[in-house]
Amino acid sequence: MITLKGVSKEYELVGGTVAALKDVDLTIDRGEYVAVMGPSGSGKSTLMHILGILDTATAGRYFLEDYDITSLPDREHARIRNKHFGFIFQSFNLFSELSALENVMLPMGYAGLPFRKRRERAELLLSEVGLEHRLHHMPTMMSGGEQQRVAIARALANDPDVILADEPTGNLPSDRGEEILKMLESLNAKGVTILMVTHNPEQGKRAHRRLLIRDGMLISDEGKAAQAREALDA
């Protein structure tokens, strides 16, 4: 579904150029549950940003469903993000000015859905994550776990193909974190591709595939899918 070929990302700093990613080749199939792991500064977030088209690579190509989207204009990238990707962040990143319902409605507004349809779907999604009684509450009135569930509902607003989760349990206690992981697994079971950045090896083991990044390079690619691919290549 997603293919990166020779992708590099460099940043120009005062003292010189920093390579955040170096010549990464990566293929992610539909329905995979992939954990991206590595030490701080290894390039995990950069890789997630490239995958989520939140940033553009300095070199290399990006294929989505075999279609090269590398050089598409910004509005097309925005449309692809809106239609195909959902994001879950470590710090939830909900808008404090909007209620839970309005936060979930936001991405549907960019998709052009009319107000009534946005509201109805947002109500449905929030009830699916167990927050039907918190529709009009502001994020500041919610616990971390509840906010992350709102974020999950928001990520699912436009029925995306891929969920990118950057340390989704990082700011949550373990029991709440477990709830979130189970939700992600449940979504994956329904066919949603999950890409999750995590420091936690235990969480990484729950993924089908584990990518290890160090110093901007993909060091290892473990898991069932990886093995199957190697077998095919062989």
Add this chain to the structure above:
Amino acid sequence: MRSEAGKVVSRRFASRIVESGLLILAVALGVGAASSGFSLLANTLKAGEEMLASPAYRELVVSTRSSAEEMTAPAMKQPANSNVALTVSDLDAAELAPDVAYAYVQNRDEIRFINAQSVAEESAMRASFAAEGVGGGEPDGMAPPGDNVAVVIAGSAEGGAGAAAIASASAGSASTAAAAGRQGLFRGMSEDDLMKAQAQADLVIVDFEELSGFRVTPKFFDAWSLNAAAGSLLADTDAQGDANSVVLGAKAAEKIAAGKMEVSELVGKKLLSRQGNLLVVGVLDAYGETSIDEAFFAPYRTFAAMGGMPRMGFFNTMLRFAVSDPSKLDETADILSSWFESSFGESQITISNPRSEAQKLIDRNAGISVLILFLSLSGLFIALVNVSHILMSRGLRMRKGVGIMMALGASRRAVLGLFASEATAVAIAGSILGGVFAFPLSRTMQSALGLSGGSWLFVLAGVALSWILTMACSIAPAWQNSRIVPAEAMRAA
């Protein structure tokens, strides 16, 4: 606003109400000042054009005084050189100046009407003098009926505004009395006389005491493009003969008619005055200038036409030479100056060009207006720099939120639209409030420069122009805020 993204911006705007209010106020003050400055300059230039379009600024005034302005007061004055006096015949100098379209006389004068109040006051005065045992001494211009007749010629003699010559005739001198009657003499009037006058159908008793106006030669009406709404204008024959003809300005006629009759019915009627019975021969169309509409116009009559010496050297007359092309004023002044110098000698005659004085005033006002505009635009610029800075910093504070919006599918264009909406709202609110400031501010500025009236359209135009500048300065930070990379924005704290 139904858009969730719009709600983010509007709720953030409302949550920082003090900052948002100061933002709008800054725009309002800048727009108000700038639009007042625009309006002031536009009105100043327009007022200047209108002023110079008046016939009063397309003519040269020739007098024996050092300044033509000194001749505006309707009082008898002794000229500096009593041997020099200008007469109607001096208007012939116009034949030497090809650019002179009209040459005429226009001297100030007053009519004093007789009515019940004035008669009562006179009676009281007579009684007072009688009680004091003052025999034969009369207040100026007044005499008991049947005694010496005091002849007051106000403004009708050569010498112009309000000049008076007093001659007394012995009682019973028929020729003198007749002559006095022909010239419009004042007669002390009793209440009985007044009642008899009121019974005359063709005589109008005017309710008020005085009316200011002018003694003119007929060319005056041509020079000022005046037309009669009723009756006719003065003719050359009105300056001779016995009748005291008068033409009334539109508002003067309304005041005299006082709702008792139609204005046009005044034509042919006589007005009872101390100068005699004045025959109304015409009423002018409304001209739009107080000096014309509220005035009367009587024939300028030379002292010779009244039986006096042709050139007494006692009164002063101002001659006016009007040109059709104002650019020819200086050239015409040179020609007239040569002629009058050759006729009267050097330094005896003054030629004044009211247009040049008016132009100096207009230029001064325009200069002040330009300076005020510069200062007000500077104020607008400073305000807009601050507004732009505040909007930029607001955008920076919202940087992470913008990154999240982009992650959720907002394009740069959508983000630009969001910030632009905020900027537009600030610009519109500030401009409306600035417009409210601008109207009284521009009126105050105009009053300070001695201007009145002025079009409110200039204020609106100034507001619109200032709004455009405000939008330009506000959209720039919005555009800059939309150029961020989502990944970098989301890394922001």
